[in-house]
Amino acid sequence: MAKHRIISLILIVVVVLIGYFVYASQFTAGSYFSKFPFRLGLDLNGGTQLTYRADITKISSENLAGSMSSLRDVIERRVNIFGVSEPIVQTIDASAFSGVTEHRLVVELPGVTDIDKAVEMIGRTPVLEFKLMKKGLTEADFLKASTTLNELFIETGLTGRLLSSSQLEFNQQTGEPIVGLIFNSEGKELFAKITRENVGSVLSIFLDGAAISSPVIREEIGEGRAQISGNFTPQEAKTLVRDLNYGALPVPVELVGTQTIGASLGQGALVASVQAGFIGFLILIAFMILWYRLPGVISALALVIYVIISLALFKLIPVTLTSAGLAGFILSIGMAVDANVLIFERMKEELKKGEKIDQAMKEGFHRAWLSIRDSNISSLITSAVLFWVGTSAVKGFALTLGIGVVVSMLTAITISRTFLFAVSMKKENRLTRFLFSNGMHV
Amino acid sequence: MFIIKFRALFFTLSAVFVGLAITAMVVWGFNFGIDFKGGSILEVVYPSERPSAEVLKVEIEKLALGSYTLQPVGDKNYVVRTKELSNTEKESLIGIMKMGGSVDIAQFNSIGPVVGNELKNKSYVAIGIVLIGIVLFVTFAFRKVSKPVSSWKYGLATIVALAHDVVVPAGAYITWIAFRGGEIDLLFLTALLAILGYSVRDTIVVFDRVRENLRVNKDMGVKESFDETVGKSVSQTFGRSINTSLTIFLVLLALYVWGAESTRNFSFVLLVGIIAGTYSSIFLASPLLVLFEKIQKKA
Numbered sequence: 001m002a003k004h005r006i007i008s009l010i011l012i013v014v015v016v017l018i019g020y021f022v023y024a025s026q027f028t029a030g031s032y033f034s035k036f037p038f039r040l041g042l043d044l045n046g047g048t049q050l051t052y053r054a055d056i057t058k059i060s061s062e063n064l065a066g067s068m069s070s071l072r073d074v075i076e077r078r079v080n081i082f083g084v085s086e087p088i089v090q091t092i093d094a095s096a097f098s099g100v101t102e103h104r105l106v107v108e109l110p111g112v113t114d115i116d117k118a119v120e121m122i123g124r125t126p127v128l129e130f131k132l133m134k135k136g137l138t139e140a141d142f143l144k145a146s147t148t149l150n151e152l153f154i155e156t157g158l159t160g161r162l163l164s165s166s167q168l169e170f171n172q173q174t175g176e177p178i179v180g181l182i183f184n185s186e187g188k189e190l191f192a193k194i195t196r197e198n199v200g201s202v203l204s205i206f207l208d209g210a211a212i213s214s215p216v217i218r219e220e221i222g223e224g225r226a227q228i229s230g231n232f233t234p235q236e237a238k239t240l241v242r243d244l245n246y247g248a249l250p251v252p253v254e255l256v257g258t259q260t261i262g263a264s265l266g267q268g269a270l271v272a273s274v275q276a277g278f279i280g281f282l283i284l285i286a287f288m289i290l291w292y293r294l295p296g297v298i299s300a301l302a303l304v305i306y307v308i309i310s311l312a313l314f315k316l317i318p319v320t321l322t323s324a325g326l327a328g329f330i331l332s333i334g335m336a337v338d339a340n341v342l343i344f345e346r347m348k349e350e351l352k353k354g355e356k357i358d359q360a361m362k363e364g365f366h367r368a369w370l371s372i373r374d375s376n377i378s379s380l381i382t383s384a385v386l387f388w389v390g391t392s393a394v395k396g397f398a399l400t401l402g403i404g405v406v407v408s409m410l411t412a413i414t415i416s417r418t419f420l421f422a423v424s425m426k427k428e429n430r431l432t433r434f435l436f437s438n439g440m441h442v
Numbered sequence: 443m444f445i446i447k448f449r450a451l452f453f454t455l456s457a458v459f460v461g462l463a464i465t466a467m468v469v470w471g472f473n474f475g476i477d478f479k480g481g482s483i484l485e486v487v488y489p490s491e492r493p494s495a496e497v498l499k500v501e502i503e504k505l506a507l508g509s510y511t512l513q514p515v516g517d518k519n520y521v522v523r524t525k526e527l528s529n530t531e532k533e534s535l536i537g538i539m540k541m542g543g544s545v546d547i548a549q550f551n552s553i554g555p556v557v558g559n560e561l562k563n564k565s566y567v568a569i570g571i572v573l574i575g576i577v578l579f580v581t582f583a584f585r586k587v588s589k590p591v592s593s594w595k596y597g598l599a600t601i602v603a604l605a606h607d608v609v610v611p612a613g614a615y616i617t618w619i620a621f622r623g624g625e626i627d628l629l630f631l632t633a634l635l636a637i638l639g640y641s642v643r644d645t646i647v648v649f650d651r652v653r654e655n656l657r658v659n660k661d662m663g664v665k666e667s668f669d670e671t672v673g674k675s676v677s678q679t680f681g682r683s684i685n686t687s688l689t690i691f692l693v694l695l696a697l698y699v700w701g702a703e704s705t706r707n708f709s710f711v712l713l714v715g716i717i718a719g720t721y722s723s724i725f726l727a728s729p730l731l732v733l734f735e736k737i738q739k740k741a
Contacts, residue, residue: 115529280697371646382640
């Protein structure tokens with residue numbers, strides 16, 4: 001008993017510290033803890049989510065993972081240049097497991113509510129390709145409308161993917177703006193090989209599917225540098241250099257879904273959800289205390305601890321809170337006391353049988369454990385499946401629910417148990433037995 | 443015992459509820475939203491007077507976007523639903539909604555049909571997995587109870603109760619949105635899965651008690667008919683079944699009344715779900731066990 005009291009005190013101190021952390025990280029600007037604010041999803045913060053389909057038809061399977069990953073990096077770099085706070089750029093691979101049929105890229109931009117601006121930020125994909133013109137072609141071949149590019153050109157595999165950087169240069173004699181290209185080591189080798197093997201051929205430079213320059217290869221170029229002079233205006237050259245430097249997208253992408261939530265709609269949802277959660281919490285505590293008396297007070301305390309620990313976890317993991325996620329948290333508060341209900345009802349049965357308070361408590365916890373464990377496992381199954389299905393809104397719900405179930409097992413069992421044993425009374429009389437029973441009759 | 447004695451009545455009641463739900467589904471159909479069908483939703487807020495729907499409709503028709511719906515929301519908003527819009531089409535639509543003035547875009551969602559279809563398929567699979575997973579788990583958890591009813595029958599009773607818990611709220615929701623507006627969206631699916639997750643908790647509590655009473659009877663050499671055991675278990679756990687559901691009901695009520703507009707339909711489904719779930723745990727799942735035992739005895 002004494003040991004329970006000591007542990008209870010330690011628990012209370014620890015929880016107060018955690019509670020302070022939750023408070024300070026949210027409301028005290030400039031403190032060390034401000035690094036851990038609550039992360040709010042788009043539907044609470046306002047923002048835009050863009051879903052792109054990645055066109056992987058030209059990528060071989062061994063390059064696939066690498067290409068998707070560099071696509072992700074490239075887009076993230078661009079988004080970061082525009083100073084969007086905490087953007088999320090994610091690739092979703094097509095697979096039987098994920099249930100998704102195409103490779104996708106999802107970009108979340110909190111706080112950006114102008115979709116056009118967002119799409120522009122991502123930028124168009126300057127798809128840069130070098131193609132060798134076939135030998136022996138006549139002008140007629142070019143002019144025939146039905147000729148396809150493949151009949152005129154050979155792919156070389158030298159694309160923007162192999163570009164290291166691009167810079168704006170000016171022709172020394174004419175002052176004409178040119179775009180200088182510097183390839184990475186793989187590109188350098190490939191470029192050297194192409195130029196070595198095809199001296200005298202035309203190597204056309206295609207930008208977004210249109211040939212912008214078709215120089216003749218005069219010699220092997222080993223330094224991995226090239227220049228594109230395509231009658232650019234200075235502005236055009238600058239834009240092209242910028243786009244190429246953003247990283248020519250290794251994989252072309254196409255927009256297949258957008259979602260924008262205005263900030264005020266998001267703010268309203270946030271306030272309402274927090275309000276509902278708080279009111280629900282109070283109603284629940286009132287019910288537990290009124291119905292379950294002294295153990296009810298203990299369970300109310302355990303519930304407060306549950307909320308504090310959950311909030312701290314949401315900050316630390318971190319969990320991005322959406323309105324569905326907040327609903328999941330509120331639901332989990334209702335489920336958190338279930339374990340307590342089962343334990344206390346069992347206690348009442350034992351008290352009725354004539355057991356001493358101490359013994360009734362022990363039996364209550366012992367017997368109720370199986371039901372608690374089994375019910376929570378089924379809820380966890382649901383959370384896991386929901387997490388798999390989900391877009392970010394649903395994932396948020398699955399996470400808060402799942403975390404809630406796990407944390408509530410801790411608070412409802414371990415913590416309640418400690419507190420309950422700490423207040424357990426040796427004196428057995430009608431009053432104390434009343435305090436530990438519940439419901440409409442002793 | 444009352445519950446077991448009058449199980450025919452409760453089975454009939456369940457059948458009636460399920461029948462009503464299915465009728466609702468047939469009558470009003472499944473109004474899939476853009477999450478599953480693909481399409482666009484545009485919601486705009488007008489700073490002052492919002493124009494009349496008729497005027498807007500005339501202009502929207504001119505865009506030839508195909509079938510669409512225009513719905514007023516609250517005092518200052520309109521929601522337009524169309525097929526998936528290209529950027530230029532979206533701009534034209536916003537231009538029309540501005541009516542020469544200005545609007546705030548509260549939200550705009552556009553989802554391609556491939557994404558939508560995928561989500562639909564994923565959803566069916568998800569429901570299937572959760573149902574099977576829970577049933578397998580219950581069968582496993584009760585594997586040591588084989589007399590007089592084998593453990594898989596506990597799983598079977600659970601699945602019937604869960605099916606009831608999914609169909610009834612779905613029917614209620616379809617009725618609800620038929621009158622109030624709304625559609626079958628991802629949140630609805632989430633609610634259904636959440637219901638499956640928490641309504642089985644109740645059922646497990648009762649089954650657990652049945653298991654314990656059977657064991658105690660065996661240990662003490664007490665002979666008791668199965669329906670008496672089940673009846674006793676139900677009355678013993680009645681209080682806690684109600685209370686565990688009540689706590690969830692109370693928070694869901696708070697969510698419904700004070701929560702965000704975007705989660706209102708969501709909390710409605712969850713509320714119906716908790717009521718249906720409690721009913722099925724007490725009045726459906728346990729009487730089913732008794733029914734199975736009787737069928738078994740006849741065989």
